[in-house]
Amino acid sequence: MPKSAPKAAAKPAPAKPPAKAPAKQPGKGDHVFLVDGSSYIFRAYHALPPLNRKSDGLQVNAVLGFCNMLWKLLRDMPEDDRPTHLAIVFDKSEITFRNKLYPDYKAHRLPAPDDLIPQFALIREAVRAFDLPCLEQVGFEADDLIATYARLAGERDAKITIVSSDKDLMQLVTDKVTMYDTMKDRRIGIPEVIEKFGVPPEKVVEVQALAGDSTDNVPGVPGIGVKTAAQLIVEYGDLEQLLFRAGEIKQPKRREALIENAEKARISRQLVLLDDKVDLEVPLDDLAVQEPDARRLIAFLKAMEFSTLTRRVAEYSQVDPADIEPDAGNKSGASVFAVPPSGKKPDGYAEGATLFDAPGASPASKGKTAPDQGADKQDKAASHKGSPVSLAAVRAEALRKLPVDRSKYQTIGGLDALKAWIARAHDAGAFAMDAQANSDDPMQADICGIALALAPNDACYVPLAHKQPGGGAGLFDAGLAPNQIKAGDALAALKPLLESPGILKIGFNIKFNAVMLAQHGITLRNVDDAQLMSYALDAGRNSHALASLTERWFGHAVINHGELVGSGKNKLTFDQVAIDKATAYSAESADMILRLSRVLKPRLVGEHMTTVYETLERPLVTVLARMERRGISIDRQVLSRLSGDFAQTAARVEAELQEIAGEPINVGSPKQIGDIIFGKMGIPGGTKTKTGAWSTSAQILDELAEQGHEFPKKILEWRQVSKLKSTYTDALPEYVHPQTHRVHTTYALAATTTGRLSSNEPNLQNIPVRTEDGRKIRRAFIATPGHKLVSADYSQIELRLLAEIADIPVLKQAFRDGLDIHAMTASEMFGVPIKDMPGEVRRRAKAINFGIIYGISAFGLANQLGIPREEASAYIKKYFERFPGIRAYMDETRDFCRTNGYVTTLFGRKCHYPDIKASNASVRSFNERAAINARLQGTAADIIRRAMTRMEDALAEKKLSAQMLLQVHDELIFEVPDAEVAATLPVVQHVMQDAPFPAVVLSVPLQVDARAANNWEEAH
Template sequence: MASGKAETAMAEKTGRALKKGDHLFLVDGSGYIFRAYHALPPLTRKSDGMPVGAVAGFCNMLYKLIEDTKDEFEPTHLAVIFDAAAKTFRNDIYPEYKANRVEPSEDLRPQFALVRDATRAFGVPCIEKKGYEADDIIATYARLAHEAGARVTIVSSDKDLMQLVNDNVDMLDTMKLKTIAREQVIEKFGVPPEKVVDVQALAGDSTDNVPGVPGIGIKTAAQLIGEYGDLETLLARAGEIKQQKRRENLIEFAEQARISRRLVELDNNVPLEEPLEGMGVREPDPETLIGFFKDMEFNTLTRRVGERFNIDVDAIPAAGKHALITDGALAAPAGEEPKKEKQTVARTARGGTPGAVPKGIDADFNDANYVAVTALADLDEWIARAREQGFLAVDTETDSLFPMQARLVGVSLSLLPGEACYIPLQHGAGGGLDFADAGGQPQIPLKEAIARLKPLLEDPSILKIGQNLKFDMTVLRQHGIQLKGLDDTMLMSYALDAGVHGHGMDELSELHLGHKPISFAEVAGKGKAQITFDQVPVDRATAYAAEDADVTLRLWHILKPRLVAERRVTVYETLERPLVSVLAEMERAGVKVDKAVLARLSGDFSQKMAQYEDEIYELAGERFNIGSPKQLGEILFDKQSLEGGRKTKTGAWSTDADTLEALAAKGHELPQRVLDWRGLSKLKSTYTDALPEYINPETGRIHTCYSLASTSTGRLASTEPNLQNIPVRTEDGRKIRTAFVAEKGNLLISADYSQIELRLLAHIADIEALKKAFAEGLDIHAMTASEMFGVPIEGMESSVRRRAKAINFGIIYGISAFGLANQLGIPRQEAGEYIDRYFKRFPGIRAYMDDTRDFAHKNGYVETIFGRRIHLPAINSKNPAEKSFMERAAINAPIQGSAADIIRRAMIRMPQALADAKLAARMLLQVHDELIFEVPEKEAEKTSKVVSRIMSDAAAPAVALTVPLDVDARAAKNWDEAH
């Protein structure tokens, strides 16, 4: 929609042929529909419940495109292109093309026809062609416009369209406000646009079921095309490829690659009826557009168009052409038969109550609606409104990512979508800059603001909505505020979509709101020039911080109803939300680390490394840089001619751990010594040298940060520093734990679940022999060996037990005969016989694995015994290696995830149990199946009993396990002795 001079210019250009200097915009309408549907909240028409979310999103996106591009790009011609039907000429080439595409949801299908009506209501040509994809139509129009000398912009981010980019044709990703030209195509594919089809032909595409060549991905394909020039040359010279498997696949699947190329190459000669001349940009008829919007009950869009054309929208009636379809015929894309349904369509598939529309969720993100609160009277007004409403979104801004060291710089609040404020508190403090009165915006003194906010934030009856609230909770706790009554959008997303995508705010905003938030770099700079947030001017800080609160509130409106609709409430309410405050207190507590012990260990490791270095030089016959993989490879494989070497893509010898371990297993001393040296080097650099840097100068303790939503199975992750990966299998690794100590007069208690994943396997797979052994307290590995190999438990050789142990744990992770052979140092055939024998002896395990695998393939997810859903989006991948990996993950996830859920349940109950027993113990760390506490010496025994009881009973009453959960709890002065 244009105005002023632009209107006149557009009127002159309408209805004439393209010429040099014109600019054609081709919108990928099908992409717009699905992006709107999946990225925006579920909406239904209030009057009758008809699903209109995709239509609303499409209209907003088209409206914004027209408005945003009229000045910068000055399009002269515009059209929206749609897919006409599922079947195209490509299905004649390859019947399985797009065979694995999921049918559109029942609430989306009726909206396809409505979106086309919306396009026409805007006065924009709506073009489709039976037998062809939208991409082919776009390719044809782009060619015709290019030949006419006009510029072309394809509005899409679809990688399949990138082959069309040239000097006169580019792409525009409106979600990311990013232009895709030749440079961006090269960045994505590793080749220029004209060679993209060759790369895609080799790599294939699981989404469209383009087969490609097995074992070749985008990077490898780009490398091969870069080297050989094009696909046909590569296939003709495939025999020259050095890598055996790659060479064999290129030869065997050459014809499949050629078919794939025909599938991915766009047809730019589609016979089209609609000429370019009819695509001239024109103003829509406001009455037609408003009539359509009124039919859809899009009040915000109706108001916008009325203001744009300065007309009274009340005087314009609804079009009356889009009544709810109740006779069972759902609208379908052109070329498809309408699908019959017995009931009225109402959107419930992606959450929310049919007919429920979150108020104002589609409001524009506008900096003008974000205010800086710099007076107490204004702050009091926001607080009063929050109390009246009963919920608000809250976010903190700090000068550090470490919550225990961060200074509170400001707080942002949001009460309604599109309306938020930022309360600057410590801008300019200590930074050498003074923004206290920047732009006439004084800051509220920190103590006064805290005094006002504290009652609100501590009131459990007022819901505080945040994104990763654990961070904010820890920061606010430093100022005496105990945040109570919370909802966390990150954890809602995690409970709903673990394994599907990430759960960071920016990603969720783009996914669900179609909005890319302001990045930190935009307000604080990058690299060495980056400033801390307290140095950011208040006006820029307000736009950034208030938007975060606004985004969070909108995400809550979208995700909260989905918890109910998708039956994820129990997972969120029992496993996610209650753990936030528990982890926040653990992080605040931290753990004491003895610097002197670390210093001594660092010195010991240095001396031992020096000894290893002397031995390595002697074995090598010369001095070299042990840390250089290149030099080490030359010593091992060029000078000493050891067998078993392999070269990397760069042509250098590989000296990774697997290679060195294989050589050491053959009796070669040099690679073993290098492994020993590397192990000590990592211990020294990662722990003994690095851990002192993490000791908080004020508390004298290390405060690790726990991530609740970083794994798909529910396991917690520890960062800054990672205290969950300290090695315990080697003597030197265990020494690191001796530096973790209790304060004077206290002890550390380590409480560890015994073989919890094997116990859960016995319960889930219903293996009577294993359940009986656990119930009787038998040595499970010895029992397994006895069952498998027919040897008595008493007097069993350790090697026999070790093999059974390796199989027991390997089965959980889907170990192969090859993996077990490597682990035990036995032939692969023998390892395979062990696994076969195991499954014959415990047939329930094979049945569990088969049933779980089948369920995952059918549903795309698996679940823990507590209902946590772990999505496996690539479980049906056409890539055999990826598919196999996901199948192993599917088998393991319910077991590992259930174990993670159990310890979460124990952690959530622990603080109250300790308080009820009047014990002063503090929970400090969680390391997978282990909890570490600091406790007064005189309370150690009683605390151990309470901790063991809570951990053992953690599954109840939700799940009645058929195996006991045993807990080993020990107390000592340091972590190693307690473990």
């Protein structure tokens, strides 16, 4: 087979056969092509990157791949190798005889991706547009039909090519039957089958019966793989002979396994053996190739918006495509689910259903909710109920009943074995992964190993850098443990798989893996994250830790990481964990990740959270990974000077505290501080902890300080300056990376109820900005020479969203007019003209504006403004009277949350507050305030997430070199070359201000203030 099609000479005029070619019996000299359509759909989908039809956003990459393959077979094959007969064979999404034989057959197969499901019917339309037979029969798989057609064609001495790379079809290969993998332009004949299975094609079934198949849930014989199975079949001839003589086998485990599982092996053979005697509904003679109706084909291709293929077909057919209208049915989706000739509608669809009427669909998830046409019987039962939520429940129950079998996990110690897993992952098109590290810092961690999972209980671990105990000065100084692949070789083999945009990688906090792999030159592409699926569904409602989720969904307790590595002085790094234990832990993690994604994906659809996950969560993974790797520079000298200043301040405050207390004190001792405040000084209002000690929490000290007590106020001052010193000025230099010489924070996406990101190691989001000391720390964050730091900050975004969501006309107009919102509020409340307004009056209005968002009380406002509580209460009352819509918004939000347990942002994110009905009044009150604020804070978080996912492309489009370094709540920090600052600022502002569109159109304009300077504080 040539590696590429020969260059065309003068193009022959196309043949013009009749509209319907007469049936032609294939014989010697004819070439019958049988395309395994069902598997090819998935291969086309995973081989091509996402491609969306511009007119409606429908993903059509699998349709394009399929059409290109058909055109290649019909036109680009060498003249002497083109098909004379051709059919596309599909699976029917119904139970076959194999399910009746073995109910768990294919019971754990992964479902089709949501964005592939709508393409199934379009591909069948494509086949018809090419004027090719589109074959499927009730009760049989595509492989059985292919086997039958191949037998019939072979009996007539025709040449047969099966277009597929599926190993299950390799049993059909003979001197007349070959397989052809169009993706790799590779022929599979008898030698290739022997290379893969170790036996000729006629013995493949015997090997598969022993080895089983985890993808299809064919049981086989536990402990026997393909290699061992091949050796046994070569020695004993066939399965029955082997089972008859199993007692002669010397290896005890193998002998016992064969004897105990003999019936499973026999059932497995029946499952993998293809039925080549199907009573065909469409005769072989009807598969004769005929020239397609060019106009009909072009109409279909134009409807799909495949411009290149449309041009190729038009040129070949000598037809002007401009004269042909797109097929209206396929353009609108109306004919996609037209009733097929059998009169049966696709599974899961109601009368009159169209492409966008899938069960449970919402406008935000159009075209993504159809049940998988290749789904297992349990999935189909759920889809017939019309609810993806039911599908999730069915899958969860099935996986709960499927025990985790750690004995099936494999340790991969050789490159050939790893390549075999990589090949299986390519065939599957999706797999779960979990890379293990010897550090919590992905920027400096070594990769200890990588776990892969293809199906439940079908997982492996590839150790790369585990140490062996014994020898040397210390317990773990003896070098690497044996039977590990060299890390460089393993990563080189894995790199094409991990970087393939056509193969889905499912992880759990996969950003950590992405950052770590990027340090080794691997860019992780096309990822899903089971943790983020859980977060999109249940933020605020449940823990999103892997152990918690597996316990919740499957009733399974995973191996405890803490117990694996220990604690204290004896705590191990992961490379010191024994490989067998590391395999059990890591492969189980990958297995659980795979299972979780299988349960959570349909929940996203059923609960209308697909858009939240796909637009606000998943795209941010790679954006944040790049930001984390960039890091930011700090000025150590600035931090050193500040550390000295803070130390002097702390010492001064400590001396003042001892003078007030009248005795030596340990300021860092909560117990002693509590005894002085509530015991010696007798200040009322104290509460005790469970241990019986006085509580000196920040909240209690704040309340006492606001009441005018000097000692608690000084304690808070000491704690604040001590925290700044220990957390930032002393600690930040320790975070400087030895190679990049920059500080690299780590962002957590699934950490808050509202969608806000959190930052840790180091936490750069908690640096105080309202105190002079906090602002001083920001001065230590600097631009590299020749660059500036740009800070772009949303101005009063939560107040703007309050005006929008609560629909307060006067506030909305004020923002539209660009007024000073705090001065306007003061003018509305106190009747003071905006011009020449006293600063104190504006300050009070500002405190009320921001306080209302967070549910401030009269007590809190009184303390903040230093006024009597009655006066503060009157201010709040007047505020609500002047802006009644705000009180209505708060009441409606609170009532909605009490009824539903959650509130939603403008973008559909659900923020759950299950304790809003708590019997404890303080807990209930806290949740009410949080729920009211969550709609505003959560919408603001969603907006900046949308801006971040668009920012890099927008900068690249303008050929700007700016790099996004940090996100701090409503602010983004960039590093920009000096010469590009002027051009960068408007791009950044435009992207941030337009971030809500087109999903949400705000009537209140967003304002972004962007400035450039040499350090963060000056730029803010």
